[in-house]
Amino acid sequence: MNFLTTFSAIVFKEALHLRRDPVTLVVTIAIPIFQLIVFGYAIDMEVKNIPTAVFDADRRAGSRELIAALANTEYFDFKENASSEAELREAIVSGRARVGIHIPPDFTAGALNGSGSSFQALVDGSDSTVAMQAVNVVNSVGLMQSVKQMGRVDIEKLPVDARPRVLFNPDLKSANFFVPGLVGLIMQIVTVFLTAFAVVREKENGTIETLLATPLSRGGLMLGKLVPYAFVGFFEICVVLTLMRFVFGVRVNGDIGLLLLMCFVFLFTALGLGLLISTAAKNQAQAMQMALLVMLPSVLLSGFVFPRESMPAIIYYFSFLIPLTYFIEILRGIILRGADLSSLWSQALALAVYGAAILSLSTLRFSKKLS
């Protein structure tokens, strides 16, 4: 009874605060849109058109065929012809090229007379994604060329044709993998900040003094502070998901209703985390620091950037403490794999329990006494 009274009064008040401050509201809604667009485009993990230099000491049919085969893959963009090994190396050191192809003078001859031929690819290892991709492609092109030479015929097909098929993301578009995770991360950041100041602001402005002299219910206060922002957050997530679909072309393969429901569960958890920060902090500056402190592990350990399976055991288990971990799995599951609740229930349950625990904790932490 007291709970409901307090809850509805606080919702009323927080809604007034929101309405009185449209600038903040617009900014909080605009920031995620901006972030999604900027990061969605900037962090493109597909490696194509790697700037490449070549030192072709052979200059005959064999070497021309090799260069054409490499160029055909579209991974390499031949930008520069070096006239010596030293020059080739210099092109990489200076950063003009990421890959240097060195074809020795006897390349064509060796292939023809059966003594074997070789070429060298120098790969700049300073960006591991690019380097790995380049090594793989060079290897397979080399293999292809070898097979052709062995058969001495112009085969179009390899004797054994391995055909890996990537499910759910057939074009291996990194946007598909990346953008759903980004949606989760952006939502976590924004929502934690929405409530991180909710209680501590009242302490700092002194308004807590009159508030605490009333018979208000702590649970009603916490939930009342959360619900208006849950609506703001829900509106945001709808905008961001729309952008994901129509700007980045990522389709939702699963049930949209389930997706939105899961978003709501996540919002409660993330907003609850913000409230917990708010009850623990002494002032707004401290709340800001704590919110930032939560953000870093969310980016690095949630599986957003690095696959959690390859993390050391301690960190792997630690990542279960981050709500975003579950949410990203749910997002990728529903959006990419079209998964339903029967396969995502454990993550969904974990998120809901987490949210309930965090809210109870912040309610208990909130003291009706001044310190």
Added chain:
Amino acid sequence: MSEIIKLDKLTRKFGSMTAVKDVSFGVEKGSIFGFLGPNGSGKSTVIRMLCGLLEPTSGDAWLDGASVRENSERIKGNIGYMSQSFSLYRDLTVQENLAFYGKIYGLRRERLRKRIEESMELSGITSKRKQLSGTLSGGWKQRLALACSMLHEPGIIFLDEPTAGIDPVARRDLWELLFQLSKEGVTLFVTTHYMDEAERCTHIGYIFLSELMVCGKPAELKILPEVTPAGTVWLEASSDRITQALSLIKKAPGVLDATIFGESIHIRAREGFGEREAARALEAGGVSLESFRAVKPSLEDVFVSLTRERLKARGAA
């Protein structure tokens, strides 16, 4: 009369510092209790403990029979609290602040609407209903805070320096409102610095250096033996050149102390110091004595004397 507020050895420490020490007194229902004391003497700390905002370190207090230690939540529904500094929402209008607090106290629909109108009417803030409270000037902020504290018709209202920094007209209006509330049976617990306000209270408590010095009706305090020890008298003299007169009187034999009180001088002197002695002292400096009479000490005289006694006792110890 029944005591609606009762304090028993109420004590609060902040770390090693004792802000309130063993304070015990009672407040009668329907009275206007003036709680006086210099800055930092512990007035706000006492109020905060009574309102359930601070846990007492030791001792206890009862409001309407409920202990602030054990039942502070039950108490909170029946008290109003106006804090020393403005603590309502600056980005909400006058009416919105009232609506929010009304809802918190469980007022609804028609009753809520009615109480908001009545409280605004009583505190004279109806004309500012649509104004953001942060843009109100000091006096209007106090009126709003007062309206807010009486919204739910509490039996006890605590007002922490309600008249600090507001103009004399607003001050008088506020006191009129307090008298009216008191007539309706509301108990008012008011802290203040102003002596003229103290004189308007039905009961007074004086706290100094965290300890309660006296408590009682103004008239009772003025006849305390500590204030007028045997062999001393309180006198009042006036003159057209009051500052010169004061310094002359202070040096006169038999005078223990003298201060300016309004248009005249209050003198504490040994018995036997009379009009003739006073006139002689002034004439020596070429100042004439206009009037002279025996008086009761003012409340200010009472507090100054008690404070002095206490400091003397402390110095001796």
